[in-house]
Amino acid sequence: MKAIQRIHGWGRYPIIGAEVDAPLVVSGLKSAVENYGADGMISRGLGRSYGDSSLAKYVIDTRHLNHLLDFDKNTGIVTCNAGISLADILDVFVPLGWFLPVTPGTKHITVGGAVASDVHGKNHHVSGCFSDFVEHIKLLVNPDNLLLCSETSHSELFHATCGGMGLTGIILSVSFRLMPVSSAYIDQKTIKAANLSEALALFEQNYASTYSVAWMDCLATGSSLGRSLLMIGEHAQDHKLACPAKHPITIPVEMPSSLLNRFSIQLFNTLYYNRITKQEVAHRVHYEPFFYPLDGIQHWNRLYGKNGFTQYQFVIPKEAGQEGMNKIVKKIAASGKGSFLAVLKVFGKQNDNLLSFPLAGYTLALDFKIEEGLFPLLDRLDAMVLDYGGRSYLTKDVHMSELTFKLSYPRWEEFQAIREQNGTKGIFASYQSRRLGLDT
Amino acid sequence: MKKILIIGATSAIAEATAKRYAKERASLYLLARNEERLASLTADLKTRGASSALYALLDVNDRSRHEEVLKEVIKTLGTIDVVLIAHGTLGDQKACEDNVEQALFEFETNAVSTIALLTRLANLFEKQHGGTIAVISSVAGDRGRPSNYLYGTAKAAITTFCQGLQTRMFKSGVHLIIIKPGIVATPMTEGLSMPAMLVAEPDQIAADIVRAIEKKTDTLYTPWFWKYIMLGIIHVPSTLFKKLNL
C-alpha cells in the first residue's frame, strides 16, 4: 500500500486522504487499475475541478502520461496522452499557428479532464464543447480492455465518457482538432452594462462574436442589480504568433479568510466595474490575459482561507431568461455571500453527451467560501434553478443532492446502463458519484 | 541544429529540458532504462519538432557498457553540443542506515556511475574542443542533513568532481555547468511532504537549465532563491544545526 496523501480539488474542500498512484507508462497504469479494481478508484488530472469529482480513496493520477503522440499539420489533428496539459499544447502549437478550439478559463487542466468534464469556453454559443472537436479517445474500461471510442465506434460509450466525470473508465489518449489562427492576440472589446437586462441584451446583440463573457458584480442591488462588463473577442489577424514569456505571481500561503468579507469584496467589485470609464473600450491583448486572467496568480485558491471555497455554476434555459436570472441573482445579492465577481455567459445548444452541462440558455458561475449557512443557500438556489429547468455543473459541484442531480440530468439512467454494460459501475467511482447516487 | 545527449532522459526534469530543445529542432539521443517511457518520449519530441529523437537502453550502473553505448552515440550524432546527466534516485535514507549494501548502491547510482560517465565524456569533449557538459547535482550536496545524507553525499561528490573537471575542461573550450535544483515536483519527490511554497515545476527548472547553458553559467541554483537558502544553511553553526530536523 502507498502512503496516504491528503488531496483536494481546486476549492480545497473537502480534503481527503487517498492512495495516489501516478504511473509513468500505460502498462504501469494498467497494473494500478488491477491493484485498485476491487475497491473502486477515480482518475485525476490536474485537480482543477472544484469539488469532489476527482476524489476517491484510490486515485489514478494521469499527469505523468503527458506526451504528444502525433500531429497532422494538414488537418490540425493532434493526438496526445490524456495527462498532457492545455498549457503544454498551447506552448507547442500557438507558435505554429494553431489554437485550442475550446478552452476553459484556466490552461492548467489536462486534456483528459477537458473530455471528462466536456468543458466549454467563451465560444460555446458558436462552437459547442470540447468533445465537439474530439476525433476519438482511447478508453481503458478494465486492464484488458482498451476501446477506441468516437462518434462512430462505441459511440454510446463515447457520449457517456465525454462529460462522464471519469466514471466510465480512464481516458488514455485523445485525438482532437486544433483550430488555425494567424495571431496569438485577441481583439477584445469591453462594454459596460448597467444592469442584468442590459447585459443579456448585449449578449444577444453580440451573438455573432466568437468569444463573449461578462463579469458581473453580484453584490450590486436595486437598479444596478447584475451590472456587468461584457467582453467580446476575435482572434487578431496580425500574424504575431510568438508569445512573450511571463512569470506568474504566487499566493504563497493560505490567507486568513476574514480578508474576504462583504466589505472588501464590494469594494473590489466596485473598483473593477468602474475601472472602465467609457461605455466601450477596444484593445488588442495576448491570448493569456484574455482567456486565463487568473492563471497570472498561481494558487489563487489559497485566498479563500483554510476552509476552502466552492464555485457554484448553473445554467437556466433561455425561456427562463431574464426573469429567472434576475430572481436568482437577487437571492445571491441578498445573501451577501457572493464572491469577487461572477461570470455570466450565453450557451448555445446542448449536445448528445449524457451528462454534459451546457444547454441553450444563460449560465452564471460564482465563488463562495465554505462557511456556515452556505449549503442551505445553495439548496435554495438549486431549487430555483431546477424550477426553471436548469442545472448546475458537476465539475464545480460539491454539495448537490442526489434528487437534484437525477431531476436535472434526466439522462442519468442511460448513463448508468452504459456503465453497467461495460462493468465500470462501482469500479470507477468518486466521492461525488457516491453523493449523487451513481455509486454506493 | 543542436545535438543533445541526455542520460537519465526519462527524468521529469530531463524530459522538460528535452521538450525545450525539441522545439528548437534539436537532434536528441536519449539514454535510460524504462523502454516504454523512452519510446513514448521520442514520439513526443518528434511531434514537438525535434529533427530526430533516438533512444537506447542504459542502466548507468552497468559500467561495462558505458564505452560501447557512448561509441554508438558518437557514431549517430557525430559531435555532441550538450550532454545532460540527469539520472538519480533519492533512495531510502532509513534503509541505507540499516543496510550497508543498499547505502553503497545508492552511492553507486548517484555518484560512481556519474564519475565513470564523466570520465569518458570529458575525454570525448576534450577532443571536440567545445560543447557543454551539464550535470545535475543538488542543493542536498551543499550540507549533509539527516533526512537524506546518503543522497547528499553522492551529490557532494559529484559537485566536487565537477568543480575540478570544470577547470580542466575550460582549457579546451568545453563548458561544464553544475546544476543544483532545489525541491522539484517530480516522481522522485512524489508523496513527500514538502513546503508548497518552495516546490518548483520541472519546466521551471528546464527553462533555467537551457538559459544557463546558453549563458555559460558555472553553477546554477534553480530556482534562483536556493542560492540564498543554501548560503544560510551552510552557515548555521553545527551546534544549532544538530538540533534542527532537516
Ligand SMILES: Cc1cc2nc3c(=O)[nH]c(=O)nc-3n(C[C@H](O)[C@H](O)[C@H](O)COP(=O)(O)OP(=O)(O)OC[C@H]3O[C@@H](n4cnc5c(N)ncnc54)[C@H](O)[C@@H]3O)c2cc1C
Ligand atoms: C480557474 C478555473 C477556471 C475554469 N474555467 C472553466 C470554464 O470556463 N469552462 C469549463 O468548462 N470548466 C472550467 N473550469 C473547470 C475545469 O476545466 C474542469 O474541472 C476540468 O475538468 C479540470 O481538468 P483537470 O485535468 O484538472 O481534471 P481533474 O479536476 O483532476 O478531474 C476532473 C474530472 O475529470 C476526470 N478525469 C480527469 N482525467 C481523466 C482521464 N484521463 N480519464 C477519465 N476521467 C478523467 C476526473 O475523474 C474528474 O471527474 C475551470 C477551473 C478553474 C480552476
Ligand SMILES: NC(=O)c1ccc[n+]([C@@H]2O[C@H](COP(=O)([O-])OP(=O)(O)OC[C@H]3O[C@@H](n4cnc5c(N)ncnc54)[C@H](OP(=O)(O)O)[C@@H]3O)[C@@H](O)[C@H]2O)c1
Ligand atoms: N526532484 C527534486 O526535487 C530534485 C532536486 C534536486 C536534484 N534533483 C536531481 O535531478 C535529477 C533528475 O531528477 P528528477 O527529479 O527529474 O527525478 P525522476 O523524474 O525521478 O527521474 C530520475 C531518473 O533517473 C533515471 N535512473 C535512475 N536510476 C537509473 C539507472 N540505474 N540507470 C539509468 N537511469 C536511471 C530514471 O530513469 P529510468 O527509470 O528510465 O532508468 C529516472 O527517470 C536527478 O539527478 C536528481 O537527483 C532532483
